[in-house]
Amino acid sequence: MNDWIRGCLVVGLSVGCIGGLVACQTPGQSEEAVADEPAAMTAEESVAEEKTIEEETAEGETAEEAVAEESAPSGSVQRWSREGLLENRRMEEFTATANPDFANPGTTDWREAEVPAALRDETFPAPGGALVALQQAVDIDAQLGMDLRELTARAYIDGDEAGGALLLWGFKDDSLAGKDIMVMLEADGDAWRVASMQERFHCVRGTDGELCM
Numbered sequence: 176m177n178d179w180i181r182g183c184l185v186v187g188l189s190v191g192c193i194g195g196l197v198a199c200q201t202p203g204q205s206e207e208a209v210a211d212e213p214a215a216m217t218a219e220e221s222v223a224e225e226k227t228i229e230e231e232t233a234e235g236e237t238a239e240e241a242v243a244e245e246s247a248p249s250g251s252v253q254r255w256s257r258e259g260l261l262e263n264r265r266m267e268e269f270t271a272t273a274n275p276d277f278a279n280p281g282t283t284d285w286r287e288a289e290v291p292a293a294l295r296d297e298t299f300p301a302p303g304g305a306l307v308a309l310q311q312a313v314d315i316d317a318q319l320g321m322d323l324r325e326l327t328a329r330a331y332i333d334g335d336e337a338g339g340a341l342l343l344w345g346f347k348d349d350s351l352a353g354k355d356i357m358v359m360l361e362a363d364g365d366a367w368r369v370a371s372m373q374e375r376f377h378c379v380r381g382t383d384g385e386l387c388m
Contacts, residue, residue: 256331256333257331257333257336257338259329259331260329260330260331260338260339260340260357261340261355261357263282263342263344263353263355263377265325265342265344265352265353265377266280266282266344266352266353266377269352269377273379278379278380279379279380279381280352280377280378280379280381281377281378281381281382282375282376282377282378282382283375283376283378283382283384283385283386283387284375284385285357285373285374285375286373286374286375286385287371287372287373288356288372288373288374289372290358290369290371290372291309291312291313292312293308293311293312294308294309294312294358294369295369297368297369298363298364298366298367298368299360299366299367299368300365300366300367301330301367302330302331302332302337302338302339302360302367303328303330303339304367305330305339305358305360305367305369306328306330306339306340306341306358309339309341309356309358309369309372310326310328310341313341313356315341315343318343322346322347322348323343323344323345323346323347324344324345324346325343325344325345326341326342326343326344327341327342327344328340328341328342329342335361335362336359336360336361337359337360337361337362337367338357338358338359338360339357339358339360340355340356340357340358341355341356342355343355343356344377348379349379349380350378350379350380350387350388351376351377351378351379351387352377352378352379353376353377354374354375354376354377355374355375355377356372356373356374357372357373357374358370358371358372359371359372
């Protein structure tokens with residue numbers, strides 16, 4: 176090891192115990208140049224900086240918790256639940272950005288709908304199978320990409336209860352923005368059977384009872 180490096184380490188260790196770090200002179204470097212270098216951070220200054228960083232995060236949370244909260248989805252809906260099944264972010268975004276001079280967005284209440292005949296006597300090994308059958312029964316495939324821009328399918332299971340929903344968005348219609356279809360499933364042995372079906376509509380110009388204006 177170079178003599179000047181060894182000397183620097185020895186001096187630094189011996190002085191560091193009393194709260195200071197020593198700037199070492201390299202060969203060919205003047206004492207004035209060493210004196211002009213920024214002083215190393217003392218132990219007290221380091222502690223103060225760490226405290227400042229902690230204070231800049233939200234009160235009572237660590238930096239890791241602050242990052243996690245920033246990336247978490249808004250709202251209190253648990254996505255793997257019935258409430259999460261029915262959450263429609265498209266309508267929330269549309270309502271927030273709609274021009275009040277041309278639109279008065281609103282969503283109708285849920286109303287009972289007739290379960291398609293193809294689903295009434297069928298059982299499905301998983302809720303997803305019921306959604307596929309529902310999609311075919313209401314002929315969504317023929318609409319998608321033509322009169323309908325987007326389809327979202329969701330399902331959940333909670334013990335003996337399960338459900339599924341088809342969220343349709345982006346209709347070529349000046350009054351209808353979207354439609355949600357929900358099916359509730361009941362256990363039938365190791366399979367699932369459609370127990371009921373409901374629907375609601377997302378309206379561009381507002382609602383008129385169970386319909387869009």
